[in-house]
Amino acid sequence: MARPGHRIQGAYQSIHFHDDKVLAALRYCCKIWSMDTGKIFVGFNIGPSDCNSMYHFPNSGLLMFASESPKISTYFIPLLGEAPFWCSYLDSLVVECEPDVTTMYDGYKFITRQQLADLGMSELIGTQFLRAYMHGYFISANLYNKIQDHLGINQKSLTQTVKLNYPDNVPKASSRSENIIAEFNEASADQRFSKLSDNPKLTYSTVDGDSDLIQIHQARLEKKRRRKELRKERAARTQALVNKASDVHV
Numbered sequence: 001m002a003r004p005g006h007r008i009q010g011a012y013q014s015i016h017f018h019d020d021k022v023l024a025a026l027r028y029c030c031k032i033w034s035m036d037t038g039k040i041f042v043g044f045n046i047g048p049s050d051c052n053s054m055y056h057f058p059n060s061g062l063l064m065f066a067s068e069s070p071k072i073s074t075y076f077i078p079l080l081g082e083a084p085f086w087c088s089y090l091d092s093l094v095v096e097c098e099p100d101v102t103t104m105y106d107g108y109k110f111i112t113r114q115q116l117a118d119l120g121m122s123e124l125i126g127t128q129f130l131r132a133y134m135h136g137y138f139i140s141a142n143l144y145n146k147i148q149d150h151l152g153i154n155q156k157s158l159t160q161t162v163k164l165n166y167p168d169n170v171p172k173a174s175s176r177s178e179n180i181i182a183e184f185n186e187a188s189a190d191q192r193f194s195k196l197s198d199n200p201k202l203t204y205s206t207v208d209g210d211s212d213l214i215q216i217h218q219a220r221l222e223k224k225r226r227r228k229e230l231r232k233e234r235a236a237r238t239q240a241l242v243n244k245a246s247d248v249h250v
Helices: 089-097 099-105 113-119 141-151 155-164 176-189 194-198 212-249
Strands: 014-018 021-025 029-034 040-045 051-056 062-067 073-076 108-112 130-133 136-140
Touching: 014 051, 021 051, 108 113, 108 141, 113 136, 113 141, 136 141
Parallel strands: none
Antiparallel strands: 014 021, 021 029, 029 040, 051 062, 062 073, 108 136, 130 136
16 A cells, blocks of 8 residues: 655544545644555645544545544545435535536536436446446436437326327216116116106106205215216226326337
8 A cells, every 4th residue: 555755743643445545634634645556635734623533434525523622623525425315415515616517518417326226227337328426427418318218208208199199989977867867767677666667656856946855865876976987987097098108118
């Protein structure tokens, strides 16, 4: 392991290893160098107080120093690694502080690890198609659009396709009069109720104000019938939507 020379007198307070780098804390400063070449990666002063210990959160760029002061000194180095999951907002602050970073990757799109997994592109990590940056990667915009088109993830196009190909043969709910006539014909055809349909004492008018109870009963039956028809209609539409979506993905 290569060790760079430093002019500051005193022993190392803490030493950590991260990938191919060595993180060392002295009394007043912190130095990070390459383990293979000994070239300084970054160095900075911790503060006027003596440093007693340094803690590096694994697989991240967050450093904390315990010194002879009431507060803990905290430093975040984006080039060293991404922020821990519990303070991921630090990555957003870095992006805001570097507004010109997008000009370095003209024609590229930034995506996170989770987005890579959702797109099924985790195998591209470490290849020339992805450029690691902070908590994610830059990918060619053309490649990203081609993958989206291939997987059918463009929700707007999918919605328009399903709407255009929506079947017109979905059965509609029957009207109230049609249901009443159908039920009456069914009851009249039954021998058990044929005599009842001919009895004048059992006739009634649905528009008669004196037969409120009959209208209330008919309204309840109509409400139940409508619910049943709507459930069937929604089930048919949902099934048609699922079938069309499956065809688009295929």
